[in-house]
Amino acid sequence: MNLITLSEFILQRQVEYPKAKGEFTRLMHHLGVAAKIVHKKVSKAGLVDILGSIGNINVQGEDQKKLDVFAHEEFTEMMLASEECCGIASEESEQIVCSPNPHTKEGGYVICMDPLDGSSNIDVNVSVGTIFSIYRRLSRRGENPALEDFLQPGDEQVAAGYIIYGSSTMLVYTTGKGVHGFTLDPSIGEFCLSNMDMKTPKKGKIYSTNQGNFAHYPEGIKEYIRYCQEDDPASKRPYTLRYIGSLVADFHRNMLKGGIYIYPETVSNPNGKLRLLYECNPIAFLSEQSGGKASTGYERVLSIKPLELHQRIPFIVGSAEMVDMLEKFIQEKSSIK
Ligand code: AHM
Numbered sequence: 001m002n003l004i005t006l007s008e009f010i011l012q013r014q015v016e017y018p019k020a021k022g023e024f025t026r027l028m029h030h031l032g033v034a035a036k037i038v039h040k041k042v043s044k045a046g047l048v049d050i051l052g053s054i055g056n057i058n059v060q061g062e063d064q065k066k067l068d069v070f071a072h073e074e075f076t077e078m079m080l081a082s083e084e085c086c087g088i089a090s091e092e093s094e095q096i097v098c099s100p101n102p103h104t105k106e107g108g109y110v111i112c113m114d115p116l117d118g119s120s121n122i123d124v125n126v127s128v129g130t131i132f133s134i135y136r137r138l139s140r141r142g143e144n145p146a147l148e149d150f151l152q153p154g155d156e157q158v159a160a161g162y163i164i165y166g167s168s169t170m171l172v173y174t175t176g177k178g179v180h181g182f183t184l185d186p187s188i189g190e191f192c193l194s195n196m197d198m199k200t201p202k203k204g205k206i207y208s209t210n211q212g213n214f215a216h217y218p219e220g221i222k223e224y225i226r227y228c229q230e231d232d233p234a235s236k237r238p239y240t241l242r243y244i245g246s247l248v249a250d251f252h253r254n255m256l257k258g259g260i261y262i263y264p265e266t267v268s269n270p271n272g273k274l275r276l277l278y279e280c281n282p283i284a285f286l287s288e289q290s291g292g293k294a295s296t297g298y299e300r301v302l303s304i305k306p307l308e309l310h311q312r313i314p315f316i317v318g319s320a321e322m323v324d325m326l327e328k329f330i331q332e333k334s335s336i337k
C-alpha cells in the first residue's frame with residue numbers, strides 16, 4: 001500500500017526549497033501533532049465536561065467556549081515548543097503569545113491562528129476547524145517577535161492551512177505550490193495524503209452566506225443574492241444556498257464543489273466580522289492556490305497591509321468567476337451612490 005503521511009510528504013517537498021534547513025518541516029510536524037490532540041478532544045466533546053462556555057469573554061467580546069481555550073493552549077504550547085516559531089497571534093489572545101525560552105526566541109517563524117473556528121457549532125456536533133497562517137519573522141532572531149512580524153500582507157505567507165474536524169478530520173495546507181489535503185486515519189494516528197493538488201471549479205452552484213442578515217447587507221450584495229435566486233436554467237440558477245456557519249467547513253465544501261462564501265459588512269459589523277490575519281488571509285491563500293479568488297468586494301485580500309492584530313474585513317471567497325461577478329455587482333452599486 002502506497003501510504004504517504006504528512007511528515008513524509010513535507011520531507012519529500014523540502015528538496016524543492018534548496019535553502020531549507022528543516023525548520024519549516026519541524027514546525028509542520030509539531031502542528032500535525034497538536035492537530036491530533038485537538039481532534040481527540042473535539043471527537044470526545046459530547047462525552048466529557050468540556051462543552052459549553054468557560055465564562056470568559058475573548059478579545060472580540062465573544063463568549064469563549066472551553067474547547068476554544070483548550071485548542072488555543074494546545075496549539076500555542078506545541079508551536080512554541082517546536083522552537084521554530086517565536087510567537088503566535090491567536091483569536092483567543094489580545095496580545096501576541098511568546099515564550100521566555102531563549103531557544104524559542106531564535107525561531108524564524110511567526111504564526112497567526114484561529115485555534116477553533118466556528119465554535120458556536122461545538123455544542124451541536126457540527127464541523128469546526130483550526131485555521132493557521134505562517135510568516136517568516138522580520139525582526140531579529142534571539143528576541144521576542146515584533147508586531148510588524150504579524151502585520152505583513154497575506155502575500156508574504158510562507159504557508160497557510162486549516163484542520164477540519166468533520167465526519168473525518170482533515171489537514172489541508174499550501175506553501176504556494178498547490179493545495180494538499182491529508183485525512184487523519186485514527187487507527188494509525190497519522191494524517192495520510194488523500195487530496196493531492198486540490199483545484200476549485202471556476203464556477204459553481206452554491207452560495208454561502210448568513211441570509212438572515214440580508215436586510216443589513218450592502219445593496220450590491222443584495223442584488224447578487226437576488227441574482228443567485230433567479231430562475232435561469234441556462235446558467236444553472238437558482239443556485240443552492242448552503243451555510244454551516246463554520247468558515248472552514250463552508251470554504252472546504254465550496255472549494256471542492258465550486259461556490260462562493262460571502263461575509264460582508266453589516267450594520268452590526270461595519271467592517272465585516274471575519275479577522276484578516278487568522279481567518280481571511282490563510283483562506284484567501286488556499287483559495288488562490290486552488291484556482292479561486294478572495295476579495296473584500298473592492299480589493300484582493302492578500303494585497304491588504306494589515307493595521308492591527310484583530311482587524312476585521314468584509315470577506316468574499318470562492319470560485320473565480322463567481323467572485324468576479326459579485327465584485328462587479330458591488331462596484332456598480334457603489335458608483336451609483
Ligand atoms: P468564530 O471565530 O467566533 O467562530 O467566528 C467566525 C465564524 C465563521 O466560522 C463563520 O463563517 C461565521 O463566524 C459565522 O458567523 P454568523 O453566525 O454571524 O453567520
Ligand code: MG
Pocket residue numbers: 091114116117118279
Ligand atoms: Mg474564527
